[in-house]
Amino acid sequence: MDLLRFITCGSVDDGKSTLIGRLLYDSDSVSLDVLAAIENRPAVHGGVDLALLTDGLRAEREQGITIDVAHKYFTTPRRKFIITDAPGHVQYTRNMVTGASNAELAIVLVDARSGVIEQTRRHTLVAALLGIRHFVLAVNKMDLVGNEQAVFERIVADYQAVTRKLNVADAVAIPLSALHGDNVVRRSARLPWYAGPSLLEHLESVPAAPNATADEPRFQVQYVIRPQQAELPDYRGYAGRIQSGVYRKGDKVRVLPSGRETEIEALEVGQREVEAAVAPQAVVIRLRDDVDVSRGDAIVPAPSRPTVTRALEATLCWMDERPLLPGQKFLLQHHSALVKASVSALLSKTSVETLTRSAADSAQLNDIVRVRLKTAVPLVADPYRLNRATGAFILLDEQTGATLAAGLIESTE
Incomplete structure (x- = not known):
């Protein structure tokens, strides 16, 4: 059996942890001891609190939100899966970047009552930048809008406008209710107008990514x-x-x-x-x-010719509360290579609202910017679109070692 790595992302309270819990619960992938533990802690609605299967941190359980990246594993007769549950709050976008870096598919959840919002666009943008090719728009909580087809179709149309701007070729939309299990593992009669696969059926059919x-x-x-x-x-x-x-x-x-x-x-x-x-x-x-x-x-x-360069053009996801300004100096960590680097120019910033680029003279927390970097010594690197393994890096604070940005190499000089 092959392996599919996928990430779930979306805004706070869209139901990511419940969806993953439902996938594990309904596919019989929960061990008996864990099952007994969560069944002894019923949810407010009276059923099993499936979010407990992924919200492992005490702070997550207390606040009812996902903070850290959680990984879960399960297997069906057709495929093995590794699930990454990414935080939904904008404060934890950096954690979402980490979780998406190895994923091949992204499940983007939206609440049927809210539709496509800023975090939907932000997470889709970050996932597309990180080279994820397959997307699933999971329109959750359909039961709270009366399972109305018109609501689903309006949300799909809004999301298609996002994927067109990002040149996403493979995006499938599925209406579901993670709480009740509708269209998660099995197709539901409560949504008779939907003729497509359940979420799990689709995950089992997505083509596997080329092996490294x-x-x-x-x-x-x-x-x-x-x-x-x-x-x-x-x-x-x-x-x-x-x-x-x-x-x-x-x-x-x-x-x-x-x-x-x-x-x-x-x-x-x-x-x-x-x-x-x-x-x-x-x-x-x-x-x-x-x-x-x-x-x-x-x-x-010997016949291979990766670029050896001191000049990079890269896309950064800025992760620090202090702004990024031209001329700043950092440590650039490229796998085991650690070199001094500076931002020689900010080229553009991508708007999460319009998904278009504009000129930029600084970058704030969670901004997506295109920059030019100069390194003190040559790096051996490839553009990210050609090799995800050698086309990524992080920027570190020279004094504290704190991670300031995740970077993708767009081109080398």
């Missing part, structure tokens, strides 16, 4: 291993995680940014030599020649 092994091979050194033991006088290994592609013993490779070429003498996985290793395995690579390799350097196939 299909991308060009990329590996960044996290640690240089020199045991200094008498029985291993010449051992030198380069440990890290394969970010994409396949590496094989005997491959001709290039070390970047130096450009030196050599050959893979051996690959080790779990302290055992192997003939090949694939993403996302953690490996140790040993090279045939004595080449100068440091933490943050990349080892790539």
Whole structure:
């Protein structure tokens, strides 16, 4: 069976945690001990409080909102799933960015009584920027609007205006009630005018994303291993995680940014030599020649030509309460590479209301901006649209190490 990673997002009180709880509960994916625990804590409406299956933090249960990113796992006869439940409040947009970075599909919930609002557009924009290709508009709480078809169709039309502006090609709309289970796992007779699949049926049919092994091979050194033991006088290994592609013993490779070429003498996985290793395995690579390799350097196939550059154009989701201004300096974390960087220019800001770009001289908390960055030393990187693994980075405060922004590389110079 293949694996689908998806994220649920939407505004506060749209019912994300209840929806995930319903998926787990109705697909018989809840363990008996957890089931007994939640059945002993009935909800206000008298049934089982399904949100307890995902709202694990004490503060979440007390406030009735999702704060942190929660991951849940379940399996059906057709597919395995990893669910990311993202916070809905605008204050926790940074958590939503984290959760969406590895997802292949986004379920965007809206309350049938409210329709498409600013957070709907914001979450769709962020998910689209992060390379998510498949979207589900889940119009929840249809029971509270009398299961009216006209209400559903109006919301779908509003959301289609959003997806058109963002060039989203695959967006499916499903009317449902997470509280009562209508159209979540099974189709409901309470919505006779809807002829499409239930949410779970759709999730089982979405094409799986291409495997990371299909991308060009990329590996960044996290640690240089020199045991200094008498029985291993010449051992030198380069440990890290394969970010994409396949590496094989005997491959001709290039070390970047130096450009030196050599050959893979051996690959080790779990302290055992192997003939090949694939993403996302953690490996140790040993090279045939004595080449100068440091933490943050990349080892790539000799014919491959990733960009080695000090100039990037990137999209940032700004996550700090202090504004972003041109000329500011940061630490840029690109996997294990940590380099000094500065924002040389703010190019534009994307409006969450209109989804259009305009000129910008600063960025505020949760703004989406396009910038130019200069790094102190060269980075080995790919545009995010070509490789999600090597096209993403974060900006850190030089003094405190706090995360200030999540970034996607749009182009390199």
